[in-house]
Amino acid sequence: MRTDKFLQLSRILKQRSTAKEVCEAGHVWRLQEPDGFVTLKAASEVHEGDRIRIQAYNKILVVEISEIPQTKNVSKQKASSLYKTISEEVVEG
Numbered sequence: 001m002r003t004d005k006f007l008q009l010s011r012i013l014k015q016r017s018t019a020k021e022v023c024e025a026g027h028v029w030r031l032q033e034p035d036g037f038v039t040l041k042a043a044s045e046v047h048e049g050d051r052i053r054i055q056a057y058n059k060i061l062v063v064e065i066s067e068i069p070q071t072k073n074v075s076k077q078k079a080s081s082l083y084k085t086i087s088e089e090v091v092e093g
Helices: 004-011 018-023 076-082
Strands: 028-031 036-039 049-055 059-065 083-090
Touching: 004 036, 004 076, 018 049, 076 083
Parallel strands: none
Antiparallel strands: 028 036, 028 049, 049 059, 059 083
């Protein structure tokens, strides 16, 4: 699934256009062992088990994708089960 679409369906970011802007600004990374993080574009594919780092809304959020949705619509209750939060940090801005 596309990175921007996952961020929107999981409700990590509210709108797909915002998710695309954050990706294109270089604020979304995938953890690549042992080298660190690799920048993700909006169209980059994400998969179950990927750890991604998102910097948006004065926060840095690191999540692990636990499920890729198979439908175009995801309920609010289901959205929070699509990922597991690893860490969350507030950035002074």
